[in-house]
Amino acid sequence: MDAFTLIVASGLAAGIMAATMFLLYRAGSRAAGLVDWSLAGLLFFASNAVAFAASVTQVYDVSIAAIGNALYVAGHFGVLAGLRRHLGLNPRYVLLLALVLAAVLVHRTGFAQASVANRLLLFAPAIVAINGAVVWHAWHVPLMVLELLFMMQMVVRTGYIAVHRGTTLTFMGSQSLQTLGSLSVFVFLMVAGMSCALIVIRHQELALRKASLTDNLTGWLNRRALHDVAERECLRARRSGGRLSFLAFDIDHFKSINDRHGHAVGDSAICHVTALAAQALRGYDGLFRLGGEEFAILLTGSGDDTLLRIAERVRDSIARTPLYAEDKAVAMTVSIGLASCAPGDTGWEDALRRADLALYRSKREGRNRVTLDGDTFCTAAAA
Numbered sequence: 237m238d239a240f241t242l243i244v245a246s247g248l249a250a251g252i253m254a255a256t257m258f259l260l261y262r263a264g265s266r267a268a269g270l271v272d273w274s275l276a277g278l279l280f281f282a283s284n285a286v287a288f289a290a291s292v293t294q295v296y297d298v299s300i301a302a303i304g305n306a307l308y309v310a311g312h313f314g315v316l317a318g319l320r321r322h323l324g325l326n327p328r329y330v331l332l333l334a335l336v337l338a339a340v341l342v343h344r345t346g347f348a349q350a351s352v353a354n355r356l357l358l359f360a361p362a363i364v365a366i367n368g369a370v371v372w373h374a375w376h377v378p379l380m381v382l383e384l385l386f387m388m389q390m391v392v393r394t395g396y397i398a399v400h401r402g403t404t405l406t407f408m409g410s411q412s413l414q415t416l417g418s419l420s421v422f423v424f425l426m427v428a429g430m431s432c433a434l435i436v437i438r439h440q441e442l443a444l445r446k447a448s449l450t451d452n453l454t455g456w457l458n459r460r461a462l463h464d465v466a467e468r469e470c471l472r473a474r475r476s477g478g479r480l481s482f483l484a485f486d487i488d489h490f491k492s493i494n495d496r497h498g499h500a501v502g503d504s505a506i507c508h509v510t511a512l513a514a515q516a517l518r519g520y521d522g523l524f525r526l527g528g529e530e531f532a533i534l535l536t537g538s539g540d541d542t543l544l545r546i547a548e549r550v551r552d553s554i555a556r557t558p559l560y561a562e563d564k565a566v567a568m569t570v571s572i573g574l575a576s577c578a579p580g581d582t583g584w585e586d587a588l589r590r591a592d593l594a595l596y597r598s599k600r601e602g603r604n605r606v607t608l609d610g611d612t613f614c615t616a617a618a619a
């Protein structure tokens with residue numbers, strides 16, 4: 237393939253990358269990184285457009301090379317910036333400005349002006365460094381492999397030129413080293429666009445999955461997630477002989493909070509109670525909102541004494557900490573039921589059912605208390 241064909245093909249691949257990323261963004265994905273990757277495509281496209289114009293007009297000036305190379309470095313930086321933004325990091329465009337400025341200034345040196353090979357020697361470290369940074373950040377295998385292969389061909393070509401200093405490259409040369417480079421750029425652009433799109437699709441799939449398992453008011457897991465988590469923990473407990481328990485709780489007289497203060501304060505009350513409960517629990521306990529103002533905590537490996545201590549901590553913290561809404565203190569209490577999986581159980585559902593029954597016993601016996609299943613044990617708040 238001659239250099240001209242490869243420049244046109246790479247320009248098209250860059251244009252497709254820019255358009256695909258932008259259209260994905262416009263299609264409603266709005267995923268972080270898409271605009272940067274679209275910009276990267278545009279920068280690569282502009283770099284190829286400069287080479288195309290030079291080839292058509294036969295003007296092979298060093299200032300044209302300066303613009304083309306600066307745009308090319310900026311394109312690689314755009315891929316990195318998009319990945320950083322996607323990971324929630326600062327894309328560091330200030331660094332891009334510095335790189336572009338340095339790229340343009342470097343072309344004013346005698347060394348850069350002397351030959352195409354010298355310019356390759358000057359630019360290769362910057363491009364390898366940018367691609368290395370992408371590999372460092374990337375957890376996405378296709379992009380990592382692509383960047384590694386691109387870096388390798390860059391290192392091999394530059395190494396060859398550094399060792400064989402007599403190698404002459406021309407501006408639009410079809411020398412095998414240059415053909416290899418141009419071909420790599422073409423493949424890079426084709427695969428980079430696909431990899432970036434895959435990153436976005438995978439990210440959205442994970443976000444959707446998370447949303448389908450999470451209650452959006454409290455951030456706790458929902459009933460659907462309970463099934464998966466409890467099933468897994470139940471199997472683990474059976475294998476290891478460990479203990480699996482449920483703490484079920486319900487806000488007392490919650491309807492009257494809604495009636496007196498309005499639904500919005502009711503929502504804040506739910507968030508307040510779940511935040512206090514989470515603080516009183518251990519980091520590894522499973523937190524679930526089963527619906528309305530009913531909640532369940534999945535606890536593993538705790539004996540009755542520990543369960544009662546945890547439940548009492550939750551009850552006490554909620555009873556002692558009112559919610560302040562619209563300059564009013566909204567006091568709340570919860571009723572709690574505790575139960576553990578027992579040898580005759582057919583599954584974890586039996587234990588949850590017993591925890592629910594214990595919870596309703598707490599309600600019947602005056603609310604704001606903890607009841608342990610199968611026991612006469614019951615703790616109540618001091619009157």
Ligand SMILES: Nc1nc2c(ncn2[C@@H]2O[C@H](COP(=O)(O)OP(=O)(O)OP(=O)(O)O)[C@@H](O)[C@H]2O)c(=O)[nH]1
Pocket residue numbers: 453486487488489490491492494498499500501502503506527528529599
């Ligand atoms: N603000 C708000 N209210 C909710 C939500 N989900 C359920 N509710 C309300 O919670 C109330 C539950 O009331 P009940 O089941 O009668 O229970 P309660 O008033 O807490 O009484 P006890 O449980 O017997 O102490 C209902 O009025 C529901 O409308 C929610 O997400 N936000």
